[in-house]
Amino acid sequence: MARQRKVLPGVDPKLLIEDAGKLLPEPSRRLFLRGAASLGALAVLSGCDIVDGDTSENALRVISTFNDRVQALLFNPNTLAPEYPETMITRPFPFNAYYSEDEAPDVDGEQYQLEIGGLVENKKPWTLPELHKLPEVSQITRHVCVEGWSAIGSWQGVKLSDFLKLVGADLSAKYVWFQCAEGYSNTIDMPTALHPQTQLTLKFDHQILPRAYGFPIKIRIPTKLGFKNPKYVTAMWVQNNDAGGYWENQGYNWFSGL
Amino acid sequence: MTIEATVSPPHVPKAAARPLIHPAWVRVTHWINALAMLVMIGSGWQIYDAAPLFGFTFPRQLALGNWLAGALLWHFAAMWLLMANGVVYLILGILSGRFRRKLFPVYPREVFSDLLAALRGKLAHDDLSVYNAVQKLLYLGIIVAGITIVLSGLSIWKPVQFHSLTSFFGGYNTARYVHFAAMTAIVAFLVVHVSLALLVPKSLRAMIIGR
Numbered sequence A: 001m002a003r004q005r006k007v008l009p010g011v012d013p014k015l016l017i018e019d020a021g022k023l024l025p026e027p028s029r030r031l032f033l034r035g036a037a038s039l040g041a042l043a044v045l046s047g048c049d050i051v052d053g054d055t056s057e058n059a060l061r062v063i064s065t066f067n068d069r070v071q072a073l074l075f076n077p078n079t080l081a082p083e084y085p086e087t088m089i090t091r092p093f094p095f096n097a098y099y100s101e102d103e104a105p106d107v108d109g110e111q112y113q114l115e116i117g118g119l120v121e122n123k124k125p126w127t128l129p130e131l132h133k134l135p136e137v138s139q140i141t142r143h144v145c146v147e148g149w150s151a152i153g154s155w156q157g158v159k160l161s162d163f164l165k166l167v168g169a170d171l172s173a174k175y176v177w178f179q180c181a182e183g184y185s186n187t188i189d190m191p192t193a194l195h196p197q198t199q200l201t202l203k204f205d206h207q208i209l210p211r212a213y214g215f216p217i218k219i220r221i222p223t224k225l226g227f228k229n230p231k232y233v234t235a236m237w238v239q240n241n242d243a244g245g246y247w248e249n250q251g252y253n254w255f256s257g258l
Numbered sequence B: 001m002t003i004e005a006t007v008s009p010p011h012v013p014k015a016a017a018r019p020l021i022h023p024a025w026v027r028v029t030h031w032i033n034a035l036a037m038l039v040m041i042g043s044g045w046q047i048y049d050a051a052p053l054f055g056f057t058f059p060r061q062l063a064l065g066n067w068l069a070g071a072l073l074w075h076f077a078a079m080w081l082l083m084a085n086g087v088v089y090l091i092l093g094i095l096s097g098r099f100r101r102k103l104f105p106v107y108p109r110e111v112f113s114d115l116l117a118a119l120r121g122k123l124a125h126d127d128l129s130v131y132n133a134v135q136k137l138l139y140l141g142i143i144v145a146g147i148t149i150v151l152s153g154l155s156i157w158k159p160v161q162f163h164s165l166t167s168f169f170g171g172y173n174t175a176r177y178v179h180f181a182a183m184t185a186i187v188a189f190l191v192v193h194v195s196l197a198l199l200v201p202k203s204l205r206a207m208i209i210g211r
Helices: A013-021 A027-037 A041-045 A053-074 A128-132 A160-166 B024-050 B068-095 B098-103 B108-119 B133-157 B163-168 B172-199 B201-209
Strands: A113-118 A137-144 A150-159 A175-180 A185-189 A199-204 A218-220 A233-239
Touching (some): A128 A199, B068 B133
Antiparallel strands (some): A150 A199
16 A cells, blocks of 8 residues: 555645644744734634624623633532531641732731621621631531632631621622622622622631631632632622622633632 | 526536535634644643643743733633634534534444545445445544633633533642643644545645535
8 A cells, every 4th residue: 555645636635734824823923822912713703893802801701701602500509618627637738819918907806896787687797706706517528729720618607698688788789799897899699698608708717817817707609719709808899790809800701710 | 597507518516526525514613723723732731831731831932922921911812712613513413413424423433444445445435425434433523622722721711610520620729731632633644634634735725615
């Protein structure tokens, strides 16, 4: 069986090779792969007139909003995040933020009050002793970071759905917004706020929540990526408008469900 | 009907005279898949770099999306293209009988002898409509890798909602390695596949114009 090279009638092999070359990640095509910087493959498909990075970025954000809706549909309020035995807890549990550990907020627990606002009947602020008197729930779940890594932690606190009912929140409102001591913020959808594992967390591994993990309050949401689990929470508002969040406003997907 | 049309002089076969090797649906899904795969791989490398599984990162110049948020936007946009196109390809491949005709059966002995012939540069490509055993194995393998990368990707994206799928891949952390391994297999295939397409240009022509 000898290989035969035939001359192709009517077709210039060089042109074909050039065409194929355009699909390769060669140095000359790297601009294409850089995508967001200039030309976006996806935007090419959608037939948009690409003149600058903003156009492809806008197209991508439209799809990200579409993905929010898909994820809201995929979210099953009865599906629980897997729980793990104590032996599987990641030790030490990583500190993670956009600042270093010694720059983390140092909240004075004695003076602390959780501010409640928006569509709730009782807007009385809550002190830490008052919150610690509420019935405690516990979970050992996996924290999944948007970067890809994950860690298993143990959290105790008040079931957020119970707390929302306690303060007379309008449970038909669309969002719950959290403000944090360092200026971080997060908005979550009401179905996630009412999920049985969504927790107003006061403890890590049965000890008062340490500063590194969000003292005095973290909102633990095992059905969402780590950055949708705000720490150092100082205020909670029930509302119908999406107030966005620290990372969401910079382009990270809003729903970020797991 | 004119005389010219019925009595034509002998000539080299024009494109229309050659048999159709790849129907339109194969060519369309092939190139859409090529585009979607490149976007998924480029953005995937950027995402990998945010939390590397191994002791290396991918060069920024080859990664898509500028930073993690940008890469994630690309990845979770192109995934729809990859999945929708893949589903159409699999359904048509099965229903049309193309997979059955072209990719089966594969015999290990033939794979071995064809591989030896290929390495000696003695494997013929006269009839592009018939795949040799090595091609069959590679094309079946890339379909399996494609299915694996989509399913493992879904299991990383939704480890709570699809927790059974995540468990199937050995849990969240293991699923990340499966996803990476499937990417590696696809990139390795891509290198061989593109090199061979350039060595046998008429195969590239067939994937563009069908003949």
